[in-house]
Amino acid sequence: MSGPLWLVPGDDETGHGRTDTLPRVPRPRRPEWAAPDPIDELAERMHDLIAAAVHPDEIAAIIESDGMNDDQIRLTYGRDSSFALAEELFERVPRHYPEPDGAYLDPWRVSLLACLLRALVFALPGLSFAVGAHLLTGPPDAHGLPAGTVPLLAGALAGWVWNQALAHRAYSWLGLGERRAAARALALGAPAGAVAGALVAWAASSIDQDATGAVLFAVGQAFYLGAATALLVFGRERALLCALAPVVIGAAVLVAYEPPPLVRSGLLLLSLGAAVVLAALTLLRHRAEPRRDGPGPRLVASLPYALFGLATGALVLYTALGDVLRYGTEARVAAPAAVALTLSMGPAEWLLYRYRSRALAGLRAATTAAGFWRATSGALASCLGLYLVALAFLGYVGAVVWPDGPPMDAVRLLGLLALGVVLWIGLLLQAFGAVLIAGVVGVVAALIQTAVLLAGTLSPAAIQLTVCGTAALVLAALGSALLGRATAHR
Template identity: 60%
Template sequence: MSGSLWLGAEGQHTLPFIPRQRPHGTAADPLDELAERMEELIAAAVHPDEIAAILESDGMTDPHIRTAYGRRDSFELAEDLYARVERRYPTAAPPAADPWHSSLGACLLRGLVFALPGLAYVLGAPLLAGPADRFGLPFGTVPLLASAVTGWVWNQGLSHRAYTWLGLGDRRAAGAALRTGAPVGAVLGALVALAVSGPGELPAAGFAAGQAVYLAAATVLLVLGRERDLLYALAPVAAGAAAATATGLPDPVRTGLLLLSLGAAAGFARRALAGAGGEAGTADGRPGPSLAAAVPYALFGLGTGVLVLCAAVGDVPAGGAGIAVAAPSAVALTLSMGPAEWLLYRFRSRSRAGLRARTTARGFRRATAVTTAVCLGGYLAVLCGLAFAGTLLWPGAPEPGALRLTGLLLTGTVLWTALLLQSYGAVRVAATVCCAAGGAQVLALVTGAGHPSTVGPVVAGTAAVVLAALAGALLGRATAHRV
């Protein structure tokens, strides 16, 4: 019957079946390909429904599954895939490193280098001896305070700019910002001190100029992580202050020790900048930080600096004498910045842990409030201890009365809460509240409406309540705690 047609079962004409040779390399089973592609996910699944959920999330519809894999739906396909791949449950991943872990020793070292410069006022007492000034403040207070506030404002903004460059990975640009900004800040502080000096206050203006140079050098060293160099530079001042308190020192020796520490700080800063400038930048092509971005941080430095100075002036009785800027309250506040920094890190670390452990927004807000209270309470306990220690060790320090201690603790509350808000990016609101509180105290002092020792607790208490409310509103949201 060669060349004829075959009749099929229903009498229709069909071609005969002719066996053909299979091509080399048979086509791969699409189900095997899918199992191989999803092997890790399938091996870790504890039930086929997990695989079905993954298939559906990948956009596999039932019609596509029937066409491509010959299975009725995603559940049937998932069962086949589950059966084809051996179970291999992955080991639990180790907990991620806590990005907010910080060494207590490093924070205490920073607090120490914040406070040790206060000993320079003890060593430089002969330069600051004289009658009360035109505002009734101790001799030389105005040029010293004006220079210090100028330095804090300038260097706080400069630090933010340099830290931003470091965050972008460009150490060279950070070094360039410090190399340009630090000398400008030193000159600016010296000129301000000279401009506001009264009759006979030229020695105090000279001391303030040295203070401006030191603040510029310290900013460089702290931003570049050279705290130990700064500690070494302050060693002559610390030793000289101890000797001057115990046995007394001739004025030329006092001046020489001050210049030795100042020269060492400037030399260490220059060496650190030389090292920073030698490294290649890694942020080429990316936009750098704008100058306007540093303004809120400069204002934050202004507000917090004025609050610390008002606390210092509060230690001096109205019309009294003494070096206000080296008062025990100011020393306690500056020394407490080390523990304050560590407690800020602890707050962020515990808040991060609470975010993982809590399952409801209310539970997280409650845990955050408790963490805030614990960390703030710990800081105030440290500040209180430093205040009592300063009262015992500081010659002629006022008694730690209830009003003075209350004002100091309220000021500490404002500073720590403001630093907390700043660490979460709310620097504008923190700067606004601190500047308003500091401005109110300065206005009361200048107009004679009240001494900081009596006005301070009221102003600081009001600012503390405002900042606490703002912190509760911000930090009670889980989205605020993203790393």
């Protein structure tokens, strides 16, 4: 033989050199007559999808969406399940994230001005309490609350629960492209919810015998909530803003002049009538669209959203109620915190979109599951921090400029921020379909706050800080864990 079959590292061309190193075994090659590996064929067919995945679970979801079950995978590919096959495909195909052709369009980029307009629409109805103050007069009830407080809060909470579920059902129809069905759901559900809210307020008035004016106000409030829900679902914020103009004018007049009760009631009825008429016209226009056949969303799917509405409504109302119990029988002392929370919904909505935009960017840039979790957790922390800054600013300004309001001390401010964390992360989880988790945590917090408040062992501000602070920590941990998975953002 003239030389070695292969050269060992360190040898020269004659084969002389190191003899203590084992020869490198060449990689075996598949004979030309052998059948191709079906996994190789699958990897080649799904190469782009596999290369862009940041976790094997993404590949498993794609395999299952193609209709392959575990029995077919065992027969065809010799693997136990879609997850086992996905892990092998993930190892065989290297990571590669090609940039899309053309400019990248971020679907979650929205206008901050539009979000602030929606927050203004949410806050302006609060002026109706100032315009309709003549309906809320009378001696305190048996619990020392201002006249009409119980029926007003009961009616508002009932409307909040009903309209959260109704809005979800309407949005579900819109997601299927069924504007006619969404309009039909609102046309039936909004009046039914208004009647239910009015009945709840009337039933709660038995606690306060001298609350006729408050019950009438609560009835108008119930019908306004139904009309506003219909307009907001179809994106008619400007129409709703126009409907609120009489109330805004009435509140502005009250600064320098107190009009007679008849004029004030007329302004309230004018705004209510405008909102109802605009909502009816909007629904009639969409009811005229062609009908499409197909399965619709299940009614039971909207129940978690009603639970979330109950949780958020109760926690926000406790903010106002706690101030009334501590600082006196004048309902206006509770306004700064409630107004701050309402106005903060504008920045909150914009930051929710901002989080989804940054999460999508992280999904495009991350090459590992840990890297994606770090990106989403950082986005969650920064967006939540910006929202808390906005909420603290609004709460402090409201406490300074609002007459006869409670002082914004450290305990009250931290309690308000803790409630803000619960609301913002709850809305974020709701956007990703984890609304049941957010609703359960919120309801448990509301029940605990109710029990402690009735016991009277702590001040309302301390109760809010303790309960909402604990709920905020729980939701923050759940949000980081759930939204740190790439599959949650598909």
